[in-house]
Amino acid sequence: MPEQTRPAARDPVVQMRQMTRRSLFTGSIAAGAGMLGLTWLGATAEDEGIPWPLRRVLTLNEGLARAAFRQQSTASEFAAQAAEEPRVNGSIGLDNPPPGTAAQIQVSSAGRELRVGVDVLKRMTRVEHTTELKCIEGWSTPVTWAGIRLRDVAEHFRLAGSYVALETPDRAYYVGLDAASALHPQTLLCFEMNGEPLSSDHGAPLRLVIPVKYGIKNLKRIGSIRFTEDRPADYWAERGYDWYAGL
Secondary structure, eight states: OOOOOOOOOOOHHHHHHHHHHHHHHHHHHHHHHHHHHHHHHHHSOEETTEEHHHHHHHHHHHHHHHHHOOTTOOOOBOOGGGOOOOOOOOOTTOSSOOTTTTTEEEEEETTEEEEEEHHHHTTSOOEEEEEEEEOTTSOEEEEEEEEEEHHHHHHHTTOOOSEEEEEOTTSSSEEEEEHHHHTSTTOEEEEEETTEEOOGGGTTTOEEEOTTBOGGGSOSSOOEEEEESSOOOOTTGGGTSOSSOBO
């Protein structure tokens, strides 16, 4: 049999040079494509404050989250001993509330408007649970919240609508909720945190706690609650975040 010869070994220096040239070529194409994509994205029309392709993606995410949401599905609850002090993450709407509004909230539905004292709400059925406050930045903290269910308030004052809008007294911060999430059994109008009355920087005298949503929806210092058939504005959705913001 003729003797088989092995192919000559390639010079490793030559191989490295070829690999480097290929990498540079591939990287240049990728970078160029990325720049073209960003240029195109920046030139597209905006939809609710961000380029429409990004808004389409967020709308798709919202549709999937809505489809997966179930009223009977609840956020995980923990033992009260696991509760911790959450970060003070955001103070928009907490500066100098207009006189006389901090102890009252305005509720409205279908053209009906009334002012309700926080002391009146506190006489309704008290609910307490320890759930995680989850921030869209990636951190979470178990907190024991106490207050009244928003669904109980809606039933008591005959409030109805497909959406719920909440604002701080100065209207600087505002959130929009789908009614199914707003009326979820774990959604509270909260006046206590970890066994103590709410502090000012956590939204006293009354704040929203909605464990099925990210923290950006948990509005501090409620000034008004409005039930509506039109999807309401949302502070962070106008700045490029998902309007639904469900977990």
